[in-house]
Amino acid sequence: xxxxxxxxxxxxxxxxxxxxxxxxxxxxxxxxxKKQWITEDELIEMIxxxxxxxxxxxxxxxxxxxxxxxxxxxxxxxxxxxxLPSFIIIFIISLFLEQFxxxxxxxxxxxxxxxxxxxxxxxxxxNLVKKIEKKKLPIITFIIVFTLLMLFExxxxxxxxxxxxxxxxxxxxIYYGVITGKGGSK
Numbered sequence: 001x002x003x004x005x006x007x008x009x010x011x012x013x014x015x016x017x018x019x020x021x022x023x024x025x026x027x028x029x030x031x032x033x034k035k036q037w038i039t040e041d042e043l044i045e046m047i048x049x050x051x052x053x054x055x056x057x058x059x060x061x062x063x064x065x066x067x068x069x070x071x072x073x074x075x076x077x078x079x080x081x082x083x084l085p086s087f088i089i090i091f092i093i094s095l096f097l098e099q100f101x102x103x104x105x106x107x108x109x110x111x112x113x114x115x116x117x118x119x120x121x122x123x124x125x126x127n128l129v130k131k132i133e134k135k136k137l138p139i140i141t142f143i144i145v146f147t148l149l150m151l152f153e154x155x156x157x158x159x160x161x162x163x164x165x166x167x168x169x170x171x172x173x174i175y176y177g178v179i180t181g182k183g184g185s186k
Contacts (some may be wrong), residue, residue, distance in 0.1 A: 005074050009062045009081030017113050020057030022120040137175045141168050
């Protein structure tokens with residue numbers, strides 16, 4: 001199990017371009033669907049926790065899955081697995097960066113990779129939206145945050161995503177804890 005965790009996250013780290021959000025789609029495919037190490041509901045919870053805690057989302061997710069499967073050693077090996085490919089590649093590229101970026105085919109490859117990464121991030125977003133509970137609060141929260149994000153982008157207003165997360169949490173506390181009086185139960 002430990003070697004499998006390391007190798008799986010090493011491959012994810014090696015073949016995922018565009019950072020943690022682009023990796024979510026691949027994690028879902030491999031970790032949830034193929035290996036069935038976690039459920040889709042656990043993935044959504046993991047994304048929420050990984051986004052709400054300090055550090056890159058991919059590392060937080062690898063740590064979570066590793067701990068879920070093999071406790072502390074699993075979390076260490078999963079985290080190392082996802083980090084090492086980037087570290088190795090960046091180290092090698094840094095040795096030859098100026099020469100590397102002058103190659104026009106390398107530049108062309110990055111244009112293509114950027115387009116694919118955009119698609120992977122959008123696909124992940126659509127999959128998460130489909131999983132939103134079909135209840136008032138999650139739908140209203142999504143509509144408000146989505147509208148504000150689009151408005152801020154159009155108007156070039158800088159706004160931290162952390163504030164949106166805090167807003168969603170406070171909205172949940174107010175709605176479930178105060179208005180409905182359910183005290184945290186759905």
